[in-house]
Amino acid sequence: MLSWLSGDWFTANEYWSSRLVFQRMLAAVYLVAFICALNQFRALLGERGLTPIPEFLRGTPFRRAPSLFQLHYSDRFFAAVSWTGIAVSVSLLVGVADLLPVWACLLLWALPWVLYLSIVNVGQIWYSFGWESLLLETGFIAIFLGPAHTGVPVLVLWLLLWLLFRLEFGAGLIKMRGDRAWRDLTALHYHHETQPMPGPLSWYFHHLPPWAHKAEVVANHITQLIVPFALFAPQPVASVAAGVVIVTQGWLVLSGNFSWLNFLAITLAVSAIDGTLVGASPPDELATPPTWYGAVVLAVTTLVVVLSYWPVRNLLRRKQVMNYSFNQFHLVNTYGAFGTVTRERYEVIFEGTDEDTIGLYTTWREYEFKGKPGDPYRRPPQIAPYHLRLDWLLWFLSLSSRYGGQWLPVLVTKLLTGDDRIRRLLRHDPFEGSAPKYVRARLFHYRFTTPAERAETGAWWVRRPVGSVVRTCRLGPDGTPVPV
Incomplete structure (x- = not known):
């Protein structure tokens, strides 16, 4: 000693x-x-x-x-x-x-x-x-x-x-x-x-x-x-x-x-x-x-x-990077968060239908995720310290489509096939495991309700559609999504 x-x-x-x-x-x-x-x-x-x-x-x-x-x-x-x-x-x-x-x-x-x-x-x-x-x-x-x-x-x-x-x-x-x-x-x-x-x-x-x-x-x-x-x-x-x-x-x-x-x-x-x-x-x-x-x-x-x-x-450095590992063992890293604050909130909302044809009066049903905002009347849940990885990536997807380049087409395919593994990541599958005929993803602008709006409607969010993330598509003969 x-x-x-x-x-x-x-x-x-x-x-x-x-x-x-x-x-x-x-x-x-x-x-x-x-x-x-x-x-x-x-x-x-x-x-x-x-x-x-x-x-x-x-x-x-x-x-x-x-x-x-x-x-x-x-x-x-x-x-x-x-x-x-x-x-x-x-x-x-x-x-x-x-x-x-x-x-x-x-x-x-x-x-x-x-x-x-x-x-x-x-x-x-x-x-x-x-x-x-x-x-x-x-x-x-x-x-x-x-x-x-x-x-x-x-x-x-x-x-x-x-x-x-x-x-x-x-x-x-x-x-x-x-x-x-x-x-x-x-x-x-x-x-x-x-x-x-x-x-x-x-x-x-x-x-x-x-x-x-x-x-x-x-x-x-x-x-x-x-x-x-x-x-x-x-x-x-x-x-x-x-x-x-x-x-x-x-x-x-x-x-x-x-x-x-x-x-x-x-x-x-x-x-x-x-x-x-x-x-x-x-x-x-x-x-x-x-x-x-x-x-x-x-x-x-x-x-x-x-x-x-x-x-x-x-x-x-003036051009500081955040959340970066300098080695493969993730030792002595650099950290940081929210170097840029988002001013507006957008959400990607996935919808499907089992109707045979698409038209003005088609009824679209919404997929609900466990953590991210969806239904305006649902109170935001407490998730942390648990981590919902798909929900977080969908927030990044709402900022830029480049975040979904690798996995988004595969996700759409699995929704079209009623994949059971993906269903387990959802809070609500409107088709209860069956495969829809068509799927789409729209971009919505979200904002919190005012106190007056909340008192009147009971909603936590106000939302409106502003664009499309995934065009309406069906499953093609080769098993991949085909836009219609």
Whole structure:
């Protein structure tokens, strides 16, 4: 045993309780992520999905997308990986890792990271969201926190703070650089209404008075551009800064659905809280870390420092990119969101009919999705931390047809055939599994109702058709959609 590992510099045991809470919260996020993968992969990525993994792998070498599925793919194997991830996440959530020796604890925490990395690297456009990389980077660092019976490695805590800093500060910079609405404090006049997937309270947030929206933007700038520096200050300042992050991220949880992004930010902020300040003292005796463990922590810290060159360079550039991974392992990424605020809301609405001919009086029936706005009388649902991948991609499709170039024709084909896998992603199939004769997709302009309109009609949205995304089509002899 080397004496330098038993010194005060290597451990920060006042964060013992924060480590436990952080690990449980991260395990819960892992659990949600693997459940999402299990429930949706067959329709999106399976052998008969919208963008099948086997086709992706045929043109993608291991070095570009390291994954267990490079060795073998089948839908059963993907399900087995997801179920394994669920089982491991549950074991971590209930604290099994804390009962193990250090080496076994690290291996157990490494397992969900390897499994989820394997999924993300073959997930294509469905896994292109920033919170996928955030989960992988957080999960990688968490591997080295160690079990509850050892001291808390201070270097790993610093790595978590560095990640939280980049997440918050990068998001703040991209807003200031990207859209004047953030600079003139008007961004929140639009955001609650036009965000990808509004939640149950978004209507109420949208109707806050203008001064409150400006206050929200000011609070956002303070939290993302100033508070992150305080995370590195001595206690109790760092704990107060973490508390500010937790409160503002909680505000985002209430105002919209952003998958597990906000929950992960809260999880990272917990790691900055000195547990002794809230009366959570560590055990009297904690084991001194093994020599090899200290060496591993130093090696990981060095790796993160080296890889930090690329995100730091990106932060300093005027043309900053957001939500980008600089390596295939999604380590030390750059983050950011809503560099541009959408002023108007549009939705892609799919409709079908089983009538033999198309005419002026054709009755079209609407497909309803689980999360995205559709029926104006349906209250926006609470989805987060769950992630509805198709619903999110349909929001991007409403902004530009280029987002659906690869998968949209396949989706239309599967609607025309009454595909059961796609039906499971829907809230309501108007044809109850049978195949319609014709399908189309129209673009609608949506806006929240005013308080007076809501009181009179009970509707949450007002909508009007503004164009076509997919022309009316039927299934051709070759099994592909044919416009009529």
